[in-house]
Amino acid sequence: MTPFEPNGADLTGTAPSGLPELDDHLVAGSARRDFLGGLDPVWQAVPSSFYDGPFLGNGGLAASVRRPEGGTQLRIVLGDSRVRDHQEAGGPLWGGTRLPVGHLTLGTTGEVTGVDLRLSLHDAELTGTVTTTHGAVALTAFVHAGRDLLVVRCRPLDGGERVTWSFTPAPAVAPREVFYPEQRPAGLRDNPPAVLTPTADGGSCVQDLACGGRTETRWRTADGGGGSTLFCTVAHSATDATASRTAAGTLAEAGRTTAGRLTEEHRSWWHAYYAKSFLSVPDARLQGFYWIQLYKLACATRADRPVMATHGPWLEPTPWPAAWWNLNVQLEYWPLNAAGHPELDSLRTALENGGPGLLASTPEAYRADSLVLGRSSQDDLHSEPAGAPGQAEPLPETGNLTWALHTAWLAYRHTMDEAYLRDTVLPLLRRSVAYYLHFLTRDDEGVLHLPATYSPEYGTTADCNYDLALLHWGCRTLLDATARLGVQDPLAATWQHVLDRLTPPPQDPDEGLWIGRDLRLTSSHRHYSHLLWFHPLHQLDLTRPANRALLRRSVEHWLGLTGELQGYSFTGAASMYALLGDGGAALRQLDELLDSYVRPNTMYAETGPVVETPLSGAQSLHDMLLQSWGGVLRVFPAVPDDWADATVHDLVAEGAFRVSACRRGGVTRWIRVRSGAGEPCLVAPGRLGGPADVRALAGRPGPTAWSPRPDGLLEIALPAGAECLITAAGSTPDLTIAPVTTADTFRWGLPAAPGLT
Template sequence: MLLSFDFFFFFCDDWNSLALSLPSLSLSSLLGRADAEDHKKGGTPFIAQSRLPNGYSTLSTVGKITGFEGRLDLYSAETRVRVSTDKGSLDIRAIVHSDDMLIAYELTPAGDEKGARLDFVPLMAIAPARLQADLDVAKKGDRANKTRKSWASAPYVYNPDPVLTKFAGYDVSRQTLVAGGEIGTAWTIREQANGTRLLLVSIEHSYPEATAVKDAVAHLQKMQKESFESMLTRHRVWWHDYYPKSFISLDDTRMESFYWIQVYKFAAGARKGRAFMDTMGPWMVENTAWANGWFNLNTQLSYWFLSTANRFEVAESLFTKLDENLPTLVANMPAEYGGECAGMSTIVPQTFISPFPSGRLGFTGELLWTCHDYWLMLERTMDAERTTENFFPLLKKSVNTYLHIMEEGADGKLHLPYTRSPEYGGGEDCNFNLALFRWGCATLVEIAERYQIDDPLLPQWQDVLARLVDYPTNENGYMVAKDFPLEQSHRHYSHLMMIYPLREINIDQPENRELIAQSVDHWINYPGRGNAGYSWSGAAAMYALMQDGETAEQYLDTFMRMQEVYPNNPAEIHPTTMYTETKRVQPVTETPLSLCDSMQLMLLQSWGDTIRVFPAIPESWENISFAGLLAKGGFEISATRAVGQTQFVSIQSRAGEPCIVKLDSVEDDIESRRWLMRQTWRHHPNVRRVVFAFPLPAPRTVKLYSALLRNF
């Protein structure tokens, strides 16, 4: 698809990013690496352990640039650009390789542009937040933003200037880091027989060893004799295998296109064995305060949709790191936690070294919320070994943090002391933490019972579930905490965690339906300007869980038209689907990704013991389909709707779990009907929906087709 060049044109991959812009008829390409972070101790974490700028390639042409056009091919993850000058033209093809640590540019000149070249210009490795604070104070003095003045005045040791040199015959930029390690960028230009020029770039980061330059050169040496076409072919194999893992198609082609761009962006920003998706994601910019992994919402929202989308290769960028870093997560805790608890603060680098502040409980939920993302994947893979050997110990130590701080009240109930709800503030019996604590104990009990784990803490988890205090509520629904009502417009829905994403409070509980609707309405419609992009995606998700497809679709539309609907709100969705949330155009990546989960919940839900097919479809979505989406219990679901009616549902069992599915009226095909009639099954009318319950041995597939259910 054609992208907008007036603001930002991007192509990126999991370990570095490339951005093209055309200011004043010049062309530059930002180069960076997602895990190239600083490792300073102490100080402000989002500055001391920040992702660091690296440098950019700048295009020098023989003539004056007169025109520019470009295309980002999402399917093959390839950028194609034509630069026109008064002396000729230059065609550029570029990839960030899917397998190798390599950026490759192919330059094809025409006319008198044979002398055009790309040159690397290094940038100083200064934390973006610190750099912008320094610039703000230098420009405005005492009139500078108060927060930025505090950043600029905090102690900060600057890294030395990068050094351009040679290593083993290759051009390199060596960026030494004062905290240890280095960033190395290596490049080489290869003249081709057909007159094209091939520029190969590799970026490495090493810590604490200073081996990055050597490692970057080694990547180039490995690729030195391979043709660009061969590189392209291998690059495309990964992408062309990635996309078909699952499929969705919607009447609303605007939303469908948006969804597929996020599928691309995530694979461009994270990969198994490499960096997890931080808050910058595929962006590589200098003007941001969010050049880190933020775990008070951002990372969790980014990963939600991947499990249902069957895209575990990219989801593993986070979950494998959790497996590997359990000792680090335990070491993050203060000594008074006795080595039996795990946790982290809000800002988390790729190393997961993120000390939990001693005596402060504002960061209690960060790790446990991340565990929920991990559990969404395990519910769909039904991987017994990984659940018991990796996840169970991680979840247990995360819950132990709450067991360590909980208190028994005079009422005989278990309570939480003062903890914080992300971004709101806090209080005793904070709903954000109560919801996570209850979910964590319930999940530990479920795993222990399912896999017959005789854990000595099982009675304590069961006691928590029996005696944990109820969620604080008032006449407007769920409060933030005891004695802390929601009385301001705010983007975060952390006080509604029990509704979404945990689904612990849901519409299958008649006594809670009014409370759910009241709480969501009070939050999303509170007067003021507090809402941001993920507020509307969160509202869409919650209304989808209430099976209200019309309202869910309205909030999706609000997100897509936020500048039109809320012109005074600084949040903005850009033509590339990139999203910014401040007037300073500081990009964040989680919000567009979170919209994918909202769309999926309209198409497919699996919580409690039931799979729900097309549970929240607006009337305008008459012709929709999906294939290969995963549901809890290890089921792969495909379905089609035409002219507003469900035509076909396919349910494949991967794990042999009992299957309960709720769907519009359908009739099974003859083969499936005969098989179903031999099973112990039931169906129940529920408004206009039907519930089937039957055993489904793996790898059995049941196919259901539309009719009037004459046989049921």
């Protein structure tokens, strides 16, 4: 056969002899189950809190398991992302706050003394035994993937144990009242007490709300198979009592469905979910952590559910009972993109439906052409009043909507869904940037400046880097988006003028980027708001040595001021080191996260549950294995030197590319790139071990041309639906998709207490 030369020759037929399709070992038999089973968290000691116990969920209904300190019985604490108040007083943190539901108690004859539990990631089911002073109970529990239904099967393992169920409602009180009672707003009405109604086989709990809404928890048990099965549901209605009808209907439908059918439906969803992408690294603890985050994401959100609150759907005691927009929401959604899970994108749903709330959040004088979002809101996007640049009150934290729209832009770039760009991202971004345009000023040299705005969690300053970076990104993206869509926008010249004349980021040669023109970074700061120019916005070109030096200097100065750093400080730092190609430093940041901040079940707390931090750790691992900013697919860009092996399969990159790659013995053996949208394809192949070759795979449409560039990138003409294989020239590698071997073993969860077997 004639070799495929990098001169534009055609290669649309079959691949060279001996070059088959990828061999995905994970689709055969029980391979995926076995792989994930090796990462299942286990509990051989009784969990006592949310932060060390098993958790379940379907994006709406959620549950967590523990025996509280001093307790004798096991509890299943219920939560639901849709359950909240709907009063106006006090805004999203008071009148609109998320509300707790209550807990089920597994009543056993004896006191709980031990557990042996396993959370199957593959099946999203908790199984095992609960040991008591009178015997033991076998238990299986799951929150159904597609129905608002908790299913718990219990079977006594000897004659001395019996099981009953009871429900204890949580008071429908704003969670912040426990932390800040002095802040309770005037006009906030108390919700009435819940009403419990037991029945012969279960019961119901009606929590009416002062606003006219209702939350109803309903449960029943059914005997059979030598044990009993609990079915429990939670339903919520905002301004009427229809929750009761919904809850009754859910349980009635469950009663008409066999247990086998319910289990099959549930498992089928989860098995399809995990099949969408894959990665494996030779670090057992980090690999397990990553896959638990993928599990956690699907427990915490779905596209048809509310935007994620800071605590996820598990509402434990917290002062943060809302969605936070100055970092938290953004970090929560980043991992969806590379992992290929747009079906979880409730941020998109919130933005598509949140226009009225955004308008209400915007100062009235600017509503004609602008939108802005305050720090926190519920899923309606009606935040507390947002501030204006140059004004002290309300606090002028003005970049939050623009940053959220960057996350939406990433979702677009990974799917290339032009309807989302045209109908949602572009119009919202246009109005978000327009808000900034009202306040820009010009100095004597024609340079544009921003009046004082607030850099999240640090201070107020003119030419705040948080806002300068977001404005720069916003103008550049508006020009890109309108060009892509063929839109002639009258503001295009203004956006270009801002790009041309906006003041450079305030900085100095020793400390790197400042907070803003009038404010240096002189004390410990957990937030990396001043570093958005680099991560995640990529507005400073890292192919320039001066910018690379600036990033490293800025990160090291930021991390060197200790005392206030928190878990997400280290995930942000990991991603920034990954941008520099420093995989060893990136891994050290993730190790610090896991060593010092993440709890035994991979949850995380800052006063209350804060779900974005561990989720962003998953994205940091993505950034070490695949980056795609700036139109370049960078494969294994920041793999630590001691990770000789790594595998990724069908990770999604910007441009709707799906990338699979295998690293063995410290060398990239092969890369498969599949184009989903026919976008320009530039690949940085990493360490191939020799000059590159680009070929088609057997039976697949392939590239029509390719050529190496002087900068080391491979430029490949890859039509939509086509694939190519990149290898070292002359090699015929093993195209197997399989986990890599880890030198160590690690299980998240709780090991047996010392001295116990």
